[in-house]
Amino acid sequence: MKSPSATLLAEVRTFRQNHPDVRYVDLIALDIPGHFYGKRYPVEMLEKVAAGSPLKLPQNAVLLGAQGGLFKIGDYCFNDGDPDANRRLVPGTLKPVSWESQPLGQMLITSDGTAAPIEFEPREVLAKVLERLQHKGIHPVVAFELEFYLFDKKLDKGLPQFARDPLSGDADDQPNLHIERLSRFSEVLDDMAQTAQEQGIDITVITAEIGPGQFEINFGHCDDGLRAADWAALFCRSTRGVALKHGYRASFMAKPYLQFPGSGMHVHVSLYDAAGNNLLAAHQQQPLRHAVAGCLELLPHCMPIFAPNHNALRRLGGTVNAATRASWGFEDRDACVRIPESDPRNLRIEHRLASADANPYLVLAAILMGLEHGLEAKREPITSLNEDRNSGTDFPVEMLDAVRAMQQQPVVRDKLGAEFVDVYCENKRQDHLAFQQEIHAREYRWFL
Template structure:
């Protein structure tokens, strides 16, 4: 998927005309984008309006990128109520117009990118923020190749008496799931119809899926997205993938959730990011044998790791974007809780997976499945660039279990994390001047709203 400037209106119009001719059954289409919290928002139009939208675009208030998870505007930085909530332009992204196979009505969808006018990208759009970081690497003659791995839960639509989630009923045994076998094939077989429909829906929408794995808890799965050399397009795919998973689950009378920690006593769901870097000749600069060396880690790889570890405290508010996100971090469960790296070690924050030199990459294991993929990847690439240009030493790799103790430098509480981000000069440089402050203000208002809620536990303890 292209990550360049908006396509000419004539090209989008031709794409729309060809789509209508190929899919005469379509009755409506949706225009979609992901906001600051990764929530998918947009508008639905009758199909008769497709050519008009393709040719002229549409508008949204710029404040849609400064909403909290519940869709509330808190006027962060005076943007919203104070400035009159001005509109910005939204335009279709080429090659994202596709059918929605799980819909009960003939429906299509496309993704949007935003600008304030020709040549003036919207600085609040997470998609553009990611592109800024990609461009910084391009300026060094480096091209990122990226892939996402996402864990998610299928849960019963019926809640427990405490309004919490519960595992689904196994389609084969007709018994409620109570346990799982990690990598177990019986679980894959039981949910094979749903999982295959997800894969087929992704295929129709051009989202490149890979391996499917049963994970550590009942109803938990992981589906990998394939490596691509377009980071912005890869994040687009991630958004489309999550929407497809939720849509297919609803079709089967289930709910899919990418909540980081839906069950206190069970495994959380992560968003693992894989990145390698190619030079102008297509060689992987993370390959330690590239120039005749024998090390598994090239100097560029070590510097990239050093930069990501150095900026990890600043990025925690992005990698863990809400109160529940931080419940995922616990010792000794393969969830990183400190600034660590290592070869083929799942307890560290940055893992260098097994493989030959040309496939050498960094796996970033900190983000939760609820993180905004554009911003999470942007923070990762920002750290890589920061480390390479400043030649930051990551220290020695970790041997054995790195997950025994929390790192005091990592802000493992929501408000500490947003304070750290707001004060980060590095993230201000990479994500855009003032953006970390606006992001932090948005999240602080969300946490204020959350803190006012009275939980059942509060009555149990204090009534």
């Protein structure tokens, strides 16, 4: 068996042979708000890192706010000397970048698996949850679905414009689910799918969604939770790049139009034992009910993860298939937790609450935490929407309320890590306050 460094070195050398024109590789990781940060390395230096040379980046890069600035969070950022922290290369993620003007490569990096992982790094948070489940004999299989909008590349006074229909040249301003929209936008959509596949992402179904210029991409079911979240993160990056190449602007913003549906991140999760038996299907599906109860119990305390910004909170309620309360149901897209019809082998939950711009590592960590808590607590869920359309429990829809609910919940603190919860909640609080520090033109119209 090859050592990790030998495997990485072989990956880098194979990449250089197959892409001799690539001189630089972007080493990237996702920060707390879900943006990529990193460094652009000469490919020959990457070979040295793969062989074992240290790879260090500032620890506090993980703490960047939505606009890239640093907030004072405890002793981090301003009282800690801004130390470096070790990162490692993620095997299998070195791929060519085809949407830039010059040949490039990109590769994921992470602190999980290093001697001193960063406790609040999103990928590390998920890695800990998955490791704990594995020790309990629980093996998740995960599939993400992501909705996004296409806009015209040019903004109009900072506001998005409808994407132009390539066939007619007119704005694609009619909300519909017509299959013909896939044909009319096939050039850019096909390029997005092909580029994602080049990144190692298992793309399956493409759907035209209800909103004008809105589409959904489904990923294959994956028995590696970290890889499944990697796919979601990398897809967002490549899709934005491909859209710009074709004269569009792709956005995973949760609610770009008040009058049209928002964009969600739907996550399908099955749980299996070491023998491949579906744990949720055992004992007349009683574990499924327990898992649903756990998800719903912790959901109101994970809202800063599922709806991570002011705009994401706008998406909840008021439009088709967006829940206003923590609820569940069989084959019900109005529920936060939907149980799709399936045979016992493929029985799963579909968690539908998260916005498309949420951090996929943290969304999956929060969902798995809820399932784990439910299986342990063994409580019955509230009445399903199939039995009572008014069933559900309230969750906070204001960011400061959501932050307080998350920071004070003992199960969340225990299973996601108290250090992460405190850092994450303060990051969201500071982002929210910074967002409020601008007077909108509407305020002058109303109050001047």
